[in-house]
Amino acid sequence: MDYSIKELMYWNDKIEKIAKDFGLNFYEQEFEIVSYEEMLSYEAYIGMPSRYPHWSFGKAYERTKTLYRYNLTGLPYEMVINSNPCLAYLMKENTLLLQILTMAHIYAHNDFFKNNRLFKEGTNADYTIDMFKRHANLIREYIKDPSIGYDEVERVIDAAHALKLQVKRTIYNGKDEETQDSKYKLPEEDLLLFIIKYSDIEDYKKTIVEMIREEALYFIPQIETKIMNEGWASFWHYKILKELDLPQGLYLEFIKRHNDVVAPHLGGLNPYYVGYKIFEDLERRYGIKKIFEVRDVDRDSSFIRRYLTLELCQEMNLFEYVKRDSEYIIKEVSDDEGWKEIRDTLSNNCGMGLVPYIQVTDVERDRTLILEHIYDGRELLLEYAEATLKHLVELWGHPVILKTQFGGKEYRIYCDEKKSIKRGV
Known part of the structure; x- marks a missing residue:
């Protein structure tokens, strides 16, 4: 030093x-x-x-x-x-x-x-x-x-x-709603x-x-x-x-x-x-006042969706690429047509947008927990989904069923108390 x-x-x-x-x-x-x-x-x-x-x-x-x-x-x-x-x-x-x-x-x-x-x-x-x-x-x-x-x-x-990121996605104020003991909040x-x-x-x-x-x-x-x-x-x-x-x-x-x-x-x-x-x-x-307003109210998804312009996309040479088979190919570039798709893809894939959105939708009489993946066009990675269900069974203590989509069809993954996995449409 x-x-x-x-x-x-x-x-x-x-x-x-x-x-x-x-x-x-x-x-x-x-x-x-x-x-x-x-x-x-x-x-x-x-x-x-x-x-x-x-x-x-x-x-x-x-x-x-x-x-x-x-x-x-x-x-x-x-x-x-x-x-x-x-x-x-x-x-x-x-x-x-x-x-x-x-x-x-x-x-x-x-x-x-x-x-x-x-x-x-x-x-x-x-x-x-x-x-x-x-x-x-x-x-x-x-x-x-x-x-x-x-x-x-x-x-x-x-x-x-x-499961630590499977929590509230809205701003948390420390005051959870009270529910009756005999009913689930679903x-x-x-x-x-x-x-x-x-x-x-x-x-x-x-x-x-x-x-x-x-x-x-x-x-x-x-x-x-x-x-x-x-x-x-x-x-x-x-x-x-x-x-x-x-x-x-x-x-x-x-x-x-x-x-x-x-x-x-x-x-x-x-x-x-x-x-x-x-x-x-x-x-x-817009001036200095505007950036303080943005600092106060936005998060990455809204920040990008509102303020990432065509000119900025071109200046930063942004492009979107996807994997097809074993190769990556360029899907969109920052031209007059493609920049909005790049902006929206970036907005949807930052912050908690990268975390699959899962909800508890039901609890059956035998205490089997029913989950639903809110499908937005992005399929779950099956290996990770199954491993996560085993951890959920560890904490819930009963079987868990996850409903999702693969190849355009509904797909179910079942995990029992012994953490054995069954899957199918």
């Missing part, structure tokens, strides 16, 4: 003032400087300073560590948590300029967390850290309990992880909530499912706004650093680093790039 903490504090004070002058409105910001080994750990645990033990986090740590060791991936320059105060980690191996750019980037993320409606109405930043610590402590208590133990806890967490898209309310598994298992659900609801606004959030942070770090009166050496590195962040990915989609270009275009066409 070729700079001092005092230097970082100096630049932080300047960044914070400029950000406020631009109209950004954020929680109190706290930074922690960590080594790359610590950043690996935080990345594996999704940035949380305390989280429950589970093999999947260790697997993520070892995978990232191996890729980083062989120079097959980089580490994030920063990691920021939607909490109040907002906690962010800076990797001490970063250059001074990279720390400056990263701090500006973080203040914009902080502003987005505080003001976007999905975060305002769907999360409680005041209690984020406490929530994860409480969950970690409770899981450790269950593991130490001789009547439960690690294997049982792991089995429940595995099953809940497989149809129900929140599979984890249905298990908590109506399954007959042990109470400690329901508590674990409830914790996984609570954490999933915390992360969903981030899943739903990845392009907007990164685009917003990139847009503002650029504006802030342009106002910092950087020394020439730092300024040249700033331009290079910024261009690296918002560079297009060949054959893929860089959310920083797409979000940055849309916000830049909105400011040019």
Whole structure:
């Protein structure tokens, strides 16, 4: 580290003032400087300073560590948590300029967390850290309990992880509707909530499912706004650093680093790039007030559907490709006809649009659970669907039937209590 903490504090004070002058409105910001080994750990645990033990986090740590060791991936320059105060980690191996750019980037993320409606109405930043610590402590208590133990806890967490995104798709305000004990609330898209309310598994298992659900609801606004959030942070770090009166050496590195962040990915989609270009275009066409309005109310799907234009599609050279047999072919390009299909495909396949929409539609007398896949033209991956049903049986305790479509025909997958699979039309 070729700079001092005092230097970082100096630049932080300047960044914070400029950000406020631009109209950004954020929680109190706290930074922690960590080594790359610590950043690996935080990345594996999704940035949380305390989280429950589970093999999947260790697997993520070892995978990232191996890729980083062989120079097959980089580490994030920063990691920021939607909490109040907002906690962010800076990797001490970063250059001074990279720390400056990263701090500006973080203040914009902080502003987005505080003001976007999905975060305002769907999360409680005041209690984020406490929530994860409480969950970690409770899981450790269950593991130490001789009547439960690690294997049982792991089995429940595995099953809940497989279903963790099968929860509410609308903004969650923490107030679930009450239903009569003798009746089911149907149809129900929140599979984890249905298990908590109506399954007959042990109470400690329901508590674990409830914790996984609570954490999933915390992360969903981030899943739903990845392009907007990164685009917003990139847009503002650029504006802030342009106002910092950087020394020439730092300024040249700033331009290079910024261009690296918002560079297009060949054959893929860089959310920083797409979000940055849309916000830049909105400011040019409508003014600064408009982008704050968009920040407040949109999510990625609406952001792209409303504001990704023909001109932007052409500038970013967007195209859609599909797999036919063993080859990928280009389906649409950004011309006068194809750009709308590209826009709509991108809008439908971001955020929770990538997660199959499954509902509980009935419970039979023998407690067999009936699920329906809301088919939108995209078929389920059969291998994953069957594996997920086995996890659902683990939590429900009774057979499960999933109705879906393959080849234009209704298709049923049945999983019994022994987790044996039967399938057919």
